[in-house]
Structure formats: C-alpha cells, structure tokens
Amino acid sequence: MSDRIRQPYPTAPHPAIPACDEQLLFDAVPEPARWRYKPRRALWRSAAVRAWTVITLLALCGLVILALVREQTGTEGFAVGLALALLPVPLLMAAFRWLDRVEPGPWRNLLFAFAWGACAAALIAIIANSFATQWIATATADPRSADTIGATIIAPVVEESAKAAAVLLIFLLRRKDFTGIVDGVVVAGFTATGFAFTENILYLGNAFLEDQEFGRSGFASGTAATFVVRILMSPFAHPLFTVLTGIGFGAAALTARRRRLRRTVLPLLGLTLAIGVHALWNGSAVFGPWGFFAVYGLFMVPAFALLTWLAVWSRQRELHTVATQLPPYAAAGWISPAEPLALSSMRARTLARDAAARVHGSAAARAVSEYEGFATSLAFLRHRAHQGTAGPDFTAREQELLHHLWQRKHVASPALTYAARATGRVRIPPPHRDYEGYNPYRG
Template sequence: MPGPAPHRATSGGEVSSDPYGYDIERVDPNAPARIGGGRAPRRRRRPWVRWALFALSFLMLAASAVALYLFVILPLGFGTSLVAFTAALVPVAMIFAAVWWLDRYTPQPRMSLIYAFAWGAIGSVLLALFVGTFFDAWISPAEETQLVDSFLGAVVQAPVIEETMKSAGLIGLLVWGRRYISGPLDGVVYAALIAGGFAFTENILYFSQSFHQAQAAGEIAVFWQTFFLRGILSPFAHVSFTALCGLGLGIAAERRSLMLYFGLGTGGLSLGMVLHALWNGSTFFLPVDPEAPLVGFLRYYASVQVPIFLLLVAIVLFLRLREKRILRRQLSEYGRAGWFSPDEVELLVSMRRRRRAEAWAARHGAVARIGMRHLISAAIALGMERHSVLFGRTTAKSRARERELLEEITADRRLLGALTAPVVRS
C-alpha cells in the first residue's frame, strides 16, 4: 500500500502499460480526468463565521442541557433519575452499536456525530416540549374529554412536533455543508443518532414516571413492564421514524437537487409522522384483555411493527452494500488512470484488509498507523465524492477537492514509504 501504483497514466486518462483488467463497468465515459497543469489552489481556511456558528450551536446545546436538567430531570429526584438514566442506557447502547456498524465503512466526522446525538437528546426535546404546548392548545377543541386530549397528544401532536424537531437537526447539518450528508446512508446514520438521542431523554422521563408509580403502588412490575416495552421491544422506534426523513434528504444530497430536497425531505418526514402516529395510536384501538393486557399489543407488534422494521432494515443493508459497490467502481476508475493498483482497490473496499493494513503500519510506529488510516480515509472520500459529482455538473470546487484528496493520498504514500522502508539494505 505505501508505494505508488505501478502503472502510469497517459494524457487521456488511460493506463499506458498492461490493462488492469478491472471487471467494473465504466460509468463515466471520460474516466477521472487527469489533473491538469498549473499550481494547485491553496486550501482555504474555513470562514470564521462558520466556526462561530458551530461554537454558538454547541453553546446553545450546553445551555439547553442545563435547562433540561434543572427544569425536567432534577424535579424527578436524584435517585429516580439515576435509576431511569441507567435503564435508558440499554436501548441507546443498541442504537450506538447499529450506528457504529453502519458508519464504519465510510465514517463521518466525530464532531458532527456528537452534534447529532446532542441535538436529539437536548435541543429537539426542549423544542418539542416548548412548541408542543402551543400546538396542543391549537388542535384541542373547546370542550374535550381526557380521552380526546390523550388521543390528540399521542397521535397528532407527538408525531408532528417530535419528528419536525428531530428533522431540524438534519437541516442544520445540510446548512453546514454537504460533507456531512452526501448520500442516503449518511442521512440514515445522522437521523438514527438524532432519534437515538431523543429516545434516550424521553426514556429517562418515562422510566422516572414509571418508577414513581411503582414506588407508590409498592409493585415493581409496573417499572419492568415499561422497561420491557420501551427498552427491549422498541429501542429503534424513533430511529425508524426519523430515518425516513434522513433517507430522503440523503438521496437529494447525492443528486444535488433542490427540488428533491423539498420533495423527498417532506415525503420522508410525512411518512415518519404516519408511522409514529400508527405506533402511538395502537394503544387506543387495540382490545385489552384484563387478564393478559400485553397479549393484544404483542400480537399487533408482531404482525405490523416487526414487518415494517424488517423492511427498513433491508433498505439499510441494501444501502450498506451499495456504498461498497460505489467505492469499488469509483476507485477502479482512478485505478485505470494510474492512481491505484488492483490490490490497493481491493484493500480499500474490504474492511478486513483495511484492518490488516493498519496493523501492518502499526508495526512501524504510531505515525505510520495514523498515515495509513488517513490514506484510507482520503481514498474513501475521493471515491464517494467522485460518485456524487457524476450526478451533477463538475465545478471548480469539485475539481479542487479532487486535487486536494489526491495530494493527500500522495503525501500519505510518501510518509508510509519513508517510515516502512529499511534504512540499511541487507
């Protein structure tokens, strides 16, 4: 991996020596165009406005976290909050494991992942509590019973407000730049983290309320029933709802279409609201057997919610395999242009070979391992950026980004070659 590809490219972008023999069909008839002459443009520093907005966003989230603790968590009591927090760690750990598996192939910046979870756990919860109060008053009739109020709150107010507030975090990532959400799987990953954060805080509130009821009744079964329903049976409920909006926005970002942003984003958000309303509304329509109150819900859960969840899982697995095919195809195009050898392409598209390459580099020191990891990351970004460019018009910015990534890969090759080559020949 540390050495350059053995073949050189001609001015037309084709390999001048023996063909590589890739079995990947060429998508771009011009192949990755050879980087032309002239000096590469210097990488511009990010504008201070962007950094200021980024810092302001995190400060607002920190202030919101303090307000959420003082006005929502603290009144529950320290002991109750600690029990609820511990119980809420179980479902959020499942979500973290799923997101880690989805994101590890084309990993996203850690700071943006932290922002997504923080927005879901803090910002979206506070906005949902604040805006939901006014929305509930707006949709409530002048004379309503407690049943009507509960129904409107669960089936109308909660799906509309909660899904809108969670999706606002995805809009924020799109405003900051396409580097965060550039494809459908990216949208699903960020949506899952936002929804996981929202569910984490919501579970703390629900578990605390249930724990209070269990203490008042002197029966712990009430708490364990709530934990079973929310922590074991439905840890991915919120993730499934919000992922539909993330999927739509990710497809639009890949196509670079403003109309698709609105159409698919709104469509995914609306479908997520419908699934959310279907989930919450089940408690109002299912028959309840006093002797076995959970039987009707479990029957509904197995016949309706499980197939919906399995369908969404199948879509996510398809997107995961799709990213691998995209990366192989685009890096093979760069291989035809002389930037990678076939073995290097196989290394870059295989998680096992990536780990073996990092382990090999680690034997030569921490710097070599960092260089190998950065080379793999730059090559992944190069392939995915190239795929996105094929759907739109090639611009000076996209060409500069291509040049920047190729220069980073070249610099990493030189670093690895210097660190791994023997000092004295045998």
C-alpha cells in the same frame, strides 16, 4: 495479475483525471488552512470545541430539559430513569457507527445530532406537546380525548419535525459530509437515539415515582413494565421513525442539483412517512395491549428488518462505488492497481492498517487510515460528478484529495497492496524491494 485487475478501464473517463507527475503542480489546491478535506482525527482531537455557540445553546436546552424532567420525576426517579435509559444508547450508537465505517463522518456531526435530539428536540417536544394537549382539553372540555389526540396526532408531528431539524442543519451546513443514504440514516439514527434517551428518562422516572407512591415493586411494578416495553422490546422505535426522514435527505443528496423539486420533495416525503409510522406506533397503545402487540409484530419488526437490510445494502453499494470509481486513477498512475480492490473491502482496510502499525507504529496506521478516508471521498466525489451533483468546485476538491493521497502514498500503497493479496482479492507476486526493512507481502 488477476483478471479483475486486467479488466478494461475507460480510456477517456469523464471528467478527465489529472496526469500523475513526480512534482504536484495543482493550482487549485488551497493553503492548508483552507483545505476542504482534512484527516479524520480521533474524537478528542475534534474541532467541535470551536463551535461554542452551538454548544452553549444545546447546553442551555439540556439544563432546561434536565430541570423539567427532574421536576416531574423527582431526584430519585430521575436517577433511576437515567441509569436505565442509558443502557441501549451505546449499542445503538455503535450500530449506526458501524454502518458509517466506509466513509466515517466526523464525530462532531454525530455528537451534535445526538445532543440536538436529547436536548433541543426533547425540549421542543415537551413544551409543544404540553401546550397543544392543554389547548385541546380546554377547547373540547374532554381531557381524555385530548390525551389521545395529543399522542396520536400532535406528538408525531412535533417530535419528528424537531428531530428532522438536526438532519436538515447537517444537510445544509455540512454538505460535503452528507453524501448519500447511509449518511442520512446515521445522522437521523444518532438524533433519534438522543431523543429516545431523554424520553426514556421521563417515562421510567415517572413509572418509578408511581411505584413508590403505590408501593409496587419487582416484576409487577410499572418501572419493570416500562423497561421491558421501551428498553428491551422497542429501543429502535424512535430511530426507526427518524431514519425514514434521513433516507429522504440521503436520496436528495444523491439527486442532481438541477432537480430542485425532487431535492425538496424527497425529504418532505421521508418526514411524512416518519410522522405516519410514529402515529401508528403511538396509536397502537390506544387500542390496548393487543393493539400494541399487533402493530409491533405485524409492522414494526418487519419494518425494522427492512430498514436494516436497506442500510446494509447501502453500505455495500458504497463499497461498490469505491471499487468502480477508483480504477481510472489506478490507470492514470495515482494509485496501484490493487488498491481499489483493497479499499472496497472492510477486512482488507483493517488488515492494511494493522500491517502499517506492525512496521512503523501507530503513526503509520493513522496515515493509512487517512489515506483510506481520502480515497473513499475521492471515489464518492467522482461518482457525484458522473451524476451531476458534485458542484462547481469539483476540480479543486479532486486535486486536494489527490494531493493528500500523494503525501501518504509511500506508506499506504504497499500496505493496501499487501492487504488485497492477503485477503485473496488479487493475486500478485511480492515486490522486489522491502517495505522499509520489512516485507509485508510475505504471508
């Protein structure tokens, strides 16, 4: 047995872990209809279709924003802007989803965030920015300064506040899915991606309309220049701004409930930083192309690199939490000693699902995937309990998660033990019995 498996576990972990018996007698586990933790289903099986009110409101916002953008760009300009603005969306969504692979959040939350950014936040921004700019122009009798003030002061406040509303709603209404910095980054990233998508349609459509009016085409056209600046050079701009807000909410999620002031100040600090960086970015255009490139090279690129490192580090920290919080459950007999090591490796997780699929097909692979999700939620729940942020229903949640793990243990445990051995994270001899006719521990 590996030295990593022999490492001493706490003899009296806090909070106490229920005993592992052959018959589960958990009084706190509710009926299936009231389960707090449910298997992560594929997107087409999501329960998001039940949220008709939210969908209807977002759809109405989408129709209004569609009419406004089409009115400004024209039908042809809208079509061109839509086609070009769509290009970075899958890449950005895939990047944020990759960060969330340790404990994937439900798709309904991410789709809501994207739709909010693309429809509700964009509509709020268009109406509020236009009204504020017109009011300033009327009050100062200087339309040029009104545009500058609107772009550098009004727009950052309005847009970042509108996008932050989606993060706030998920933080308040889907609290069990919002457990740390990675969740904040992912939700904020999806919201900003949706907002940037709509904004890019407007900018690219207007540029195309001007090119048609003045007869410009090719690389000298405004459409090409806008495409290079907004799609190729800075597709991460809006996500970079709003991720700062997400980090603030993520830090608040890690803060003990009794520290109410800190839980309030951290999101506001993140929002303030997002507004400041957004204002700096918009203000760079006021100083001409050299100002833009200076801000882009000296600030935006390093800031993006730093936040990327922070997101990846946070993901590795989540895997470390899994590795350190699950061993007490192995000592209590709920999981095998090798499982914490396998569950703290994304490669081992994938290998375990593949092994189960080879033996029993897609149903077994799905059971292993669900087991991985429940085990990760259990690790994070226990971690929050140590920090004092788990809430009064910790015992009920823990027992429900252990119940779900027990139901899938006969399929998932051998596959994860095999994956730990195959990836070299632990060295143990093959078991004496086969895994239902097939021994996955053989290399």
